[in-house]
Amino acid sequence: MKLNIKNTEKFISKDKLIKYQKKAQNANNSLQNKDGSGNDFLGWINLPFEVDEALISDIENTAKELQSKADFMVTVGIGGSYLGAKAVIEALSDNFSNFKDRDNIKMLFAGNNLSEDYLYELVDLLKDKSWAMTIISKSGTTTEPAVAFRILKNELENKYGKNEASKRIIAITDKQKGALKQLADKEGYKTYIIPDDVGGRFSVLTPVGLFPVAVAGFDIQKLIEGVKNFAKLSTKKGNDAETYAAVRNILYNNGFTNEILVNYNPKLTFFSEWWKQLYGESEGKDGKGIFPASVSFTTDLHSLGQYIQDGKRNLFETVISVEKSKNNIILPEDDDNLDKLNYLAGKHIEEINKSAESGTLKAHLEGNVPNIQIIIPEINEFYIGELIYFFEKACGISGYILGVNPFDQPGVEAYKRNMFQILGKPGY
Ligand code: PA5
Secondary structure, rough: OOOEEEEOOOOOHHHHHHHHHHHHHHHHHHHEEEEOOOOHHOHEEEHHHHHHHHHHHHHHHHHHHHHOOOOOEEEOOOOOHHHHHHHHHHHHHHHHHHHHHOOOOOEEEEOOOOOOHHHHHHHHHOOOOOOEEEEEEEEOHHHHHHHEEEEEEEEHHHHHHHEEEEEEEEEEOOOOOOOHHHHHHHHHHEEEOOOOOHHHHHHOOOOOHHHHHHHHHHHHHHHHHHHHHHHHHOOOOOOOOOOOHHHHHHHHOOOOOOEEEEEEOHHHHHHHHHHHHHHHHHHOOEEEEEEEEEEEEEHHHHHHHHHHHOOOOOOEEEEEEEOOOOOOOOOOOOOOOOOOOHHOOOOHHHHHHHHHHHHEEEEEHHHHEEEEEEOOOOOOOHHHHHHHHHHHHHHHHHHHOOOOOOOOHHHHHHHHHHHHHHOOOOOO
């Protein structure tokens, strides 16, 4: 991957960049030396260098076993126990894989909302299907996945009987603490452990991300290779994670308080959801933080494009630009040419997309929207792995520059306390 910051030059001075690059370097050293705030949650930093080969083989074998016996895998989890896996799977999947009658297992997600309709309709879909379930919860007590799991576990047991159901449930949870670990031990579920020192939003490279990605049929070794590649680069002075963190903090201090992650490929839409949690939960605290938003272009040029071009000038964009599409499709010539598109005939759709990207970049720059560009050659396991570690490392650095602990999330508890009081949970 490559980082291009030349389209921020108009908005930040050279002196500031040098000053903030120094701050970024210090923050990165603090992360590496584990002497900054939240340092009990820095297990993710060395994960790519400490890959347990036996665990990877075990994950791959279990994934294969489930692929051979189930047509659908329901992954139950929320927040950090959901977004990373879903982001990687959507990025790598055929856009319509769940509708194509192919051999691949179909991936479904639950426990990420409290909608009765969602659960009812999921149960209805699964009634005559062959399925299995992965429950992911570090604490084991998060309401949304716990509610979904209780319902789905009953469905699975009613369908297959307790014994076979227990072979179709995989639990990914904390090593000792927590209700899910207790239940998994009691019922004999296959279990994978989430390390104590890795928080949810930094856990893609633990079984939280690796297991669902392997079940979906993707190469987790290549994903790890990509992560490792950027992890190595990120220990060097002046690396791209430091530069991205420095630039976004300068922009923030210059009044650009909202960052929009932009893609031009719907496969990356959910990657933005993962990124929003990573940056939102890490930086949005103590009355500070860049607000992380996202758009999928060109779709959203027809909805949010007006605001970005012309609305309140507190926005900057970070574009994930993919050089090459996976497939080819060419616009045909049309004899009547009523749509006046013959001037594009013979062109790849991606060439038209790239022209939209260049045109938008120019327009938004003219509209005073600073632009950071992250370029990857194509969407595959390796480059998605690189992007994950790039954003994680930059997030830690950026949080330290901002002066917050990027590894806690005290604000998430407020709604839970109120909800528990309203619901009459004992002790609230
Ligand atoms: O990042 C976080 O810490 C949260 O988003 C959690 O991952 C999320 O609440 C899920 O928690 P758990 O895995 O304990 O169910």
